[in-house]
Amino acid sequence: MGKAVTNKLFVITGASGTGKTTISHYLRDNYGIQRVLTHTTRPPRPNEANERDYYFETEDGFQKNHYIESVTYSGYHYGSSREALQKAWQQQPFVSLVLETKGAEAYADVMLKQLVVIYVTVSDPQVLLARLEKRGDVPAEIEKRLSSAEFKRDLEVPPALVNIAHVIVNDTWEQARAQVDQLLKLAVKSDLKLNANK
Numbered sequence: 001m002g003k004a005v006t007n008k009l010f011v012i013t014g015a016s017g018t019g020k021t022t023i024s025h026y027l028r029d030n031y032g033i034q035r036v037l038t039h040t041t042r043p044p045r046p047n048e049a050n051e052r053d054y055y056f057e058t059e060d061g062f063q064k065n066h067y068i069e070s071v072t073y074s075g076y077h078y079g080s081s082r083e084a085l086q087k088a089w090q091q092q093p094f095v096s097l098v099l100e101t102k103g104a105e106a107y108a109d110v111m112l113k114q115l116v117v118i119y120v121t122v123s124d125p126q127v128l129l130a131r132l133e134k135r136g137d138v139p140a141e142i143e144k145r146l147s148s149a150e151f152k153r154d155l156e157v158p159p160a161l162v163n164i165a166h167v168i169v170n171d172t173w174e175q176a177r178a179q180v181d182q183l184l185k186l187a188v189k190s191d192l193k194l195n196a197n198k
């Protein structure tokens with residue numbers, strides 16, 4: 001007899017404003033899948049709180065943690081720690097992590113079997129500006145973000161994830177939610193299968 005359920009990590013990736021955080025909230029509220037918090041040196045947005053949305057760090061504080069992977073995105077550092085993931089898995093078997101695409105690739109390298117990778121996109125990237133404005137991001141930060149090389153790169157599924165990622169098109173929330181529900185049905189089914197012989 002093994003554990004009742006295999007630990008799974010839902011990695012949600014894609015460009016800024018496509019709806020990664022919205023999907024992570026949906027997984028939390030409808031499936032009880034909590035998001036593993038990551039660390040960043042980016043200043044909090046008006047509606048964000050420390051230890052709820054991120055661990056907001058100074059440059060020095062950021063360097064003190066131990067990361068599975070860390071990146072620079074639009075001028076700020078971001079990193080996800082092994083401790084946070086292990087702690088989350090101790091509390092529940094299914095957890096999520098919101099990452100830019102380099103981070104998602106790094107996780108695919110080290111724990112592919114435990115991953116469900118969700119790549120979020122929109123048919124027309126022009127809508128992202130309005131979404132970031134509506135979210136309340138500071139205009140100068142939006143400008144910096146949309147012109148960053150990382151943002152442009154993340155508008156396409158990275159080649160390394162093409163055969164791994166489940167693509168969710170979030171043109172409307174209704175459409176995105178239906179795709180997420182379908183994916184969750186499959187993930188739970190395959191998990192039951194994985195555990196059938198334990």
Ligand SMILES: Nc1nc2c(ncn2[C@@H]2O[C@H](COP(=O)(O)OP(=O)(O)O)[C@@H](O)[C@H]2O)c(=O)[nH]1
Binds near residue numbers: 014021078104
């Ligand atoms: N690789 C990696 N990416 C992260 C981490 N934490 C957040 N990110 C990603 O960094 C990017 C910038 O995040 P953020 O400033 O919150 O902007 P957002 O994309 O507009 O929500 C997003 O793609 C996040 O998913 C992390 O620990 N590692």
Ligand SMILES: Nc1ncnc2c1ncn2[C@@H]1O[C@H](COP(=O)(O)OP(=O)(O)O)[C@@H](O)[C@H]1O
Binds near residue numbers: 020176
């Ligand atoms: N289908 C949608 N239609 C309109 N606005 C959306 C949709 N999905 C998400 N949003 C909004 O767009 C903004 C960016 O979404 P968010 O989940 O924060 O993106 P990300 O985490 O990928 O940067 C938020 O204000 C969110 O409420």
